[in-house]
Amino acid sequence: MARGGSVPGFLLKKKKNMVLVKQWIYEMRPEADVSPANYRYEEVEQDLTPVRGEVVVEGAYWSVDPYMRIQQSSKDTWEAPHPTGEVQGAAVVGRVTCVGEGVTALKVGDWVETYMGWRSAGLRAVADCRLLNADEVSPSTALHVLGMPGRIAYFGLLEAGKPRPGETLVVSGAAGAVGSIVGQIGKLAGLRVIGVVGSDEKARWITEELGFDAAINYRQVSDVESMKQAFAEHAPDGVDIYYDNTGGVTTDAFIESMNLRARIIICGQISQYQSGLEVPNMGPRLLHHFLYKRATMTGVLARDYTARMDEMLRVMGPWVRDGKIKYNETLIGGFETLPEALCGLFTGANTGKMIVKA
Amino acid sequence: MARGGSVPGFLLKKKKNMVLVKQWIYEMRPEADVSPANYRYEEVEQDLTPVRGEVVVEGAYWSVDPYMRIQQSSKDTWEAPHPTGEVQGAAVVGRVTCVGEGVTALKVGDWVETYMGWRSAGLRAVADCRLLNADEVSPSTALHVLGMPGRIAYFGLLEAGKPRPGETLVVSGAAGAVGSIVGQIGKLAGLRVIGVVGSDEKARWITEELGFDAAINYRQVSDVESMKQAFAEHAPDGVDIYYDNTGGVTTDAFIESMNLRARIIICGQISQYQSGLEVPNMGPRLLHHFLYKRATMTGVLARDYTARMDEMLRVMGPWVRDGKIKYNETLIGGFETLPEALCGLFTGANTGKMIVKA
DSSP: OOTTOOOTTTSSOEETTEEEEEEEEEOSOOSSSOOGGGEEEEEEEEEOOOOTTEEEEEEEEEEOOTHHHHTTSSSOSSSSOOOTTEEOOOOEEEEEEEEOTTOOSOOTTOEEEEOOOSBSEEEEEGGGEEEOOTTTSOGGGGGTTTSHHHHHHHHIIIIISOOOTTOEEEEESTTBTTHHHHHHHHHHTTOEEEEEESSHHHHHIIIIITOOSEEEEGGGOOSHHHHHHHHHHHOTTOEEEEEESSOTHHHHHHHHHEEEEEEEEEOOOHHHHTTTTTSOOEEEOOTHHHHHHTOEEEEOOGGGGGGGHHHHHHHHHHHHHTTSSOOOEEEEEOGGGHHHHHHHHTTTOOSBEEEEEO | OOTTOOOTTTSSOEETTEEEEEEEEEOSOOSSSOOGGGEEEEEEEEEOOOOTTEEEEEEEEEEOOTHHHHTTSSSOSSSSOOOTTEEOOOOEEEEEEEEOTTOOSOOTTOEEEEOOOSBSEEEEEGGGEEEOOTTTSOGGGGGTTTSHHHHHHHHIIIIISOOOTTOEEEEESTTBTTHHHHHHHHHHTTOEEEEEESSHHHHHIIIIITOOSEEEEGGGOOSHHHHHHHHHHHOTTOEEEEEESSOTHHHHHHHHHEEEEEEEEEOOOHHHHTTTTTSOOEEEOOTHHHHHHTOEEEEOOGGGGGGGHHHHHHHHHHHHHTTSSOOOEEEEEOGGGHHHHHHHHTTTOOSBEEEEEO
16 A cells, blocks of 8 residues: 555645644643633645554544543643643544555555544544444444443443342433433333433423433532432332432532442542532432432443443444434534533533534 | 249339330431430330330440431432431340240340430330340441441442452541441452541541551641542542542542442431521532542442341351451440430431440
């Protein structure tokens, strides 16, 4: 394969192996709300000549995810803070435009998912690329239902959540990339599913389109007591499992409502990310309820299940193909909107997965 | 066995089968701190004639336990609130003074443990009495190291805690009836053990007598940051397991310090019981740390392990007999001091198990 087998027009300039790469630099740590001001756009000419075992990937879909804000904490989280002055780390779906010597697993034109960050194109080791089957579903699904968010939805609910048919599941952030999948897996597992969302439109989507049994718009629920009443109204047998993507009042209300031997899965705490990671927000001390109910809370992180991606895809792939699991993408374009798209996650601008498209 | 085989002098008055029974009535729910004013003392003549399968038990040691304050919440906990106007429920160790027809498992003079409440004597079904072996250890141990507190120390640490040798355990309330046992079981399980206590004297006791590796006097630790520093000082490899009897700042500091895949066992939250059960106290929202560390928190309750008492005693009995597990009793006398003794639990008046002696 000759060098320069690029999709025409995508690489803005090309002089031999030199490519003008667009990229977003994470420039400055946010004190509270992340904003586009924390990022710097640049275009740099880079030599994208693949060495042995490498390919060139041109991005088509870039991911924005809530975890990015966690990595902007000044403190260690699951790893050290994201360094400033570097390209924002992110999963990207794109096409192979050029392959290096000895590469047999990928060919020009293949769709791949790779953790390339917010850059328009880049060199990637073949081992760092996941080849996608673009015949059956959009390759963008590799950023959500058939990617990291789907993986943690699947393993978080089915392993940490230990669901039993007939139980009632509450999902917060239920119209988000993870929550919308969790609820549908919950239905397939025989659960009654209540989703907590941030708008009536999202409430309609998860009940009418995704098959959730009930939805609660948290913006219309003023406090913990009202949220508990809403749970009681929608869960006649009480609530057994809580898949938490948000934290805050919904979590408090679940803890005060939960059935004996309830399971709480902490997958996200998005309500706390903008300011609560440095100096925690205050909330009620409710751990005594864990005694009453002999409840269990477990934190889950998608990267722990990376090695089990195939296991998830074997089940979820057919579910998505056959329409048993539905998804939505909030597609924003183009590349220059990436920081805005990230910020939109924290105001609930997305229904389903927020993706930036080339 | 003829009726009236009582230990002379114990039953204050006796007319045929009529006995003057002393008892403490839980009279009024406390708004905040429980005090003797919440109880009413009475002496009532009762007919203690055992029917078939019953015995008469005379109390010798009465238990006071932190859970009693939980049952004084106005809300349901693991069960409905303790009813007012009734004898305070409690475990009691005493002797059989009279046996009814058909009773073969117990004889007059036997030591038993039974949930008879704060009364000087009572009728008990044989099935509700646990026969004690008073030859090897004091029968009062049936109220702590070889009773309910020992049971939850044993199963809570070894099952919910999933300890691995070489890990570091933090125990709060470490000089209490449960905590002092948890730490010693931890040492037998190969753990490094740090106890958090409320006085320098207790700190000396758990390190010099019980073999804890380190002790922290929380009254000399002003805030979460100082507690985290104290952990760091005493736990060079970080902290893996937290057996929580107290809640509050110690718990916050553990969550902010914990190692990957830490386990938190919620056995008690005594710092919250006096007022935090009705209107919760406020504390920092820290659940995002469960993501970072993929930690697990589990509430445990002694009554879940009642059916496995023999399993615990088979291991703990020899440990206590051989001095591998030591204990202390804060013995207060007599029966009339019961409410004061209960209140003392919340000011840390006890080292080891608080017991009221006849």
